[in-house]
Amino acid sequence: MGAPSKLLIAAAVAASLVVAGAADARRDSPLRAERISFASVPRAAVQGRDARVVLRTPARTLFCRLSVRYADRSSEFLGMTVAVLGRATWKWRVNEVATPGRARLIASCDGAGSASRAVTVVGTLIPP
Numbered sequence: 001m002g003a004p005s006k007l008l009i010a011a012a013v014a015a016s017l018v019v020a021g022a023a024d025a026r027r028d029s030p031l032r033a034e035r036i037s038f039a040s041v042p043r044a045a046v047q048g049r050d051a052r053v054v055l056r057t058p059a060r061t062l063f064c065r066l067s068v069r070y071a072d073r074s075s076e077f078l079g080m081t082v083a084v085l086g087r088a089t090w091k092w093r094v095n096e097v098a099t100p101g102r103a104r105l106i107a108s109c110d111g112a113g114s115a116s117r118a119v120t121v122v123g124t125l126i127p128p
Contacts (some may be wrong), residue, residue: 006102036057036109038117039087045103048096048125053078055088055107055115064088064109083109094121095119 040054056062063109066078066088076095088109100123108114 003022036112044120047096051092053090057083061112069104072099
């Protein structure tokens with residue numbers, strides 16, 4: 001009975017190495033590449049004022065784009081930028097006639113996918 005149990009142990013060890021190797025392959029797979037995410041988004045964006053948006057990117061990312069879709073479903077391309085040290089930054093001048101309400105920022109970076117985040121657009125007060 002000693003030989004079959006040694007064979008069984010050898011097969012179990014070989015199977016565990018195959019499973020471990022497959023897990024490492026999945027972790028390093030391009031399908032599980034690092035993704036982008038928003039690092040900084042204002043809680044509210046005021047019509048006619050500047051807002052700053054910062055995106056966290058994988059180190060190898062180069063070009064990123066940002067756009068906004070306002071509450072009335074109109075959209076605006078906010079520009080393309082180069083990511084530096086894992087960050088892509090935009091200064092966005094909120095349209096003075098943007099529809100107040102919930103807007104959506106949509107970012108995408110070459111090879112790192114896309115992300116979106118909600119932001120509230122608020123109107124400015126008209127002086128009396």
